[in-house]
Amino acid sequence: MHITIGADHGGQVELSAAGDLDLAAAGDLESAAEHVMLNDSCKRLVVDLSAVTFIDSTGIGALVSIRNSALSKGIELTLRRPSAQVYRLIEIANLAAIFDISDGQISDG
Amino acid sequence: MTSNDPQGASAHDASVSDPVAQDHEERLRRFESLTELSVSQLPMEELLDELLRRLRTLFAVDTSAVLLLEGSEFLVPIAACGIEEEVRQGVRIPIGRGFAGHVAAVGEPVVLTEVSSATVYNEILIRKGIQTLLGVPLFDGETVIGVLHIGALSERTFDEGDIAMLRFAADRVAAAITSRRADIDRAAAAALQQSLAPRQLPSLPGYQFAARYVPGSKYGVSGDWYDVFALPGGEFGIVIGDVMGHGLRAATIMGRIKSALRAYALDHADPAVVVHHLDRKLQHFEPGHICTLVYAVLDPATGLIRFTSAGHLPVAIVSPAAPPRLVGQKVGLPLGVDLTVARTTNLLTLEQDGLLCLFTDGLIDQRRTDLDDALAAIADILGNVRSTINRADSACAALMARMVGEKEVQDDVTILTAAR
Numbered sequence: 001m002h003i004t005i006g007a008d009h010g011g012q013v014e015l016s017a018a019g020d021l022d023l024a025a026a027g028d029l030e031s032a033a034e035h036v037m038l039n040d041s042c043k044r045l046v047v048d049l050s051a052v053t054f055i056d057s058t059g060i061g062a063l064v065s066i067r068n069s070a071l072s073k074g075i076e077l078t079l080r081r082p083s084a085q086v087y088r089l090i091e092i093a094n095l096a097a098i099f100d101i102s103d104g105q106i107s108d109g
Numbered sequence: 110m111t112s113n114d115p116q117g118a119s120a121h122d123a124s125v126s127d128p129v130a131q132d133h134e135e136r137l138r139r140f141e142s143l144t145e146l147s148v149s150q151l152p153m154e155e156l157l158d159e160l161l162r163r164l165r166t167l168f169a170v171d172t173s174a175v176l177l178l179e180g181s182e183f184l185v186p187i188a189a190c191g192i193e194e195e196v197r198q199g200v201r202i203p204i205g206r207g208f209a210g211h212v213a214a215v216g217e218p219v220v221l222t223e224v225s226s227a228t229v230y231n232e233i234l235i236r237k238g239i240q241t242l243l244g245v246p247l248f249d250g251e252t253v254i255g256v257l258h259i260g261a262l263s264e265r266t267f268d269e270g271d272i273a274m275l276r277f278a279a280d281r282v283a284a285a286i287t288s289r290r291a292d293i294d295r296a297a298a299a300a301l302q303q304s305l306a307p308r309q310l311p312s313l314p315g316y317q318f319a320a321r322y323v324p325g326s327k328y329g330v331s332g333d334w335y336d337v338f339a340l341p342g343g344e345f346g347i348v349i350g351d352v353m354g355h356g357l358r359a360a361t362i363m364g365r366i367k368s369a370l371r372a373y374a375l376d377h378a379d380p381a382v383v384v385h386h387l388d389r390k391l392q393h394f395e396p397g398h399i400c401t402l403v404y405a406v407l408d409p410a411t412g413l414i415r416f417t418s419a420g421h422l423p424v425a426i427v428s429p430a431a432p433p434r435l436v437g438q439k440v441g442l443p444l445g446v447d448l449t450v451a452r453t454t455n456l457l458t459l460e461q462d463g464l465l466c467l468f469t470d471g472l473i474d475q476r477r478t479d480l481d482d483a484l485a486a487i488a489d490i491l492g493n494v495r496s497t498i499n500r501a502d503s504a505c506a507a508l509m510a511r512m513v514g515e516k517e518v519q520d521d522v523t524i525l526t527a528a529r
Contacts (some may be wrong), residue, residue: 058353064446
């Protein structure tokens with residue numbers, strides 16, 4: 001899994017994940033998100049999932065942990081452009097409603 | 110074994126005339142003695158004791174010690190040579206404080222030439238009369254897991270060569286610790302899994318229960334479990350669950366969830382209420398853990414099942430007169446997410462000659478198969494389980510044969526079936 005942390009744009013930071021979001025990568029994604037959210041200026045975290053090729057339950061768990069951490073810090077979290085497979089797994093765990101999921105082609109900078 | 114180095118005495122008789130070259134030669138040989146030691150099969154404690162003894166000789170110092178990170182706040186000495194009391198007294202050094210605490214905090218080698226209560230946290234080092242200390246961090250990847258330090262009762266200098274050599278020794282120590290820890294973690298998690306798996310599923314006239322559990326090959330056991338237990342009023346609790354993560358941590362959390370669920374099941378008849386209490390307990394005592402599960406209560410007299418799902422995969426139900434169904438309506442959130450979202454209890458009937466099947470996501474090879482295709486395949490397999498002496502077991506066998514076959518399973522695979 002390859003994780004890229006974007007620059008801070010007025011309090012919004014984008015984190016892009018590429019590759020398999022599985023047991024081997026879940027911890028890395030959580031650490032990267034935690035690192036971003038430690039910065040006081042971060043008000044909104046966008047996790048771009050468009051290049052995530054595979055996700056398993058541990059990957060879903062990582063997204064939930066990031067969501068819980070963001071919630072406790074008062075940071076808004078958006079998941080952007082999950083693939084159909086990724087979205088299906090979020091949906092089957094009944095988590096689609098607790099995430100702000102955007103198809104974000106244009107609207108989110 | 111004494112603390113002297115077997116090659117130490119012969120160095121002085123070596124025919125190399127240049128003292129610098131001789132010194133290098135000697136150091137190289139001792140490097141080798143560290144290398145050979147760390148790959149040996151000694152138990153952890155003996156390995157570290159021997160390594161520390163050799164380091165003392167190698168650097169001609171008086172003390173050597175290995176401290177490991179306990180949680181994220183303290184360093185705890187686990188082996189020491191020349192300052193054994195710091196292990197015996199259970200010294201705890203806060204990260205960032207004193208000498209070792211500083212080494213751990215900066216993640217770089219540190220040389221200390223003024224040992225006093227201002228620079229050192231551990232009184233034992235001062236009382237010993239240590240004058241000079243050299244410490245290096247122990248790394249697992251990029252994470253500091255501890256500190257290795259050596260100390261001299263006399264004033265002496267540690268040069269770049271000494272630092273490089275102690276770093277080399279630290280790599281060996283860290284590798285030994287990490288690999289032993291991983292072994293211990295795996296073995297303990299496997300033992301825990303095994304001890305928690307029901308030895309025998311309850312026998313219930315008119316019903317059969319069967320289960321399979323295969324630990325994943327890639328990361329060892331994870332947090333899957335299943336459970337079937339009798340409830341006081343004659344009903345039966347049926348559970349399948351998956352704590353996200355792997356190894357000892359996931360297995361430990363799983364054990365706690367499993368027993369807490371049983372406890373709440375004794376007090377509350379409604380599965381949704383049981384799971385709500387369980388979620389509250391998990392979020393209070395083990396925040397940060399996520400778990401999906403299905404908890405079902407079967408009334409054997411009627412075959413009526415009340416069940417609730419916490420973000421788990423659907424339940425498969427086979428009735429003689431209808432095609433197999435995957436029931437996943439009104440699924441609640443996984444445990445560990447949000448207590449304010451209400452849970453619901455769903456109803457289902459296990460008819461005569463019917464089959465109920467619960468499973469975890471390890472059964473589905475999601476890298477190669479579409480989730481919905483795999484679920485359809487599971488329903489199809491269950492619909493074709495023939496009537497045998499033990500249909501519940503045949504169903505498990507058929508699922509394992511068709512869904513897993515000869516593949517090596519990466520994730521834990523757990524199946525629980527009930528036939529009526």
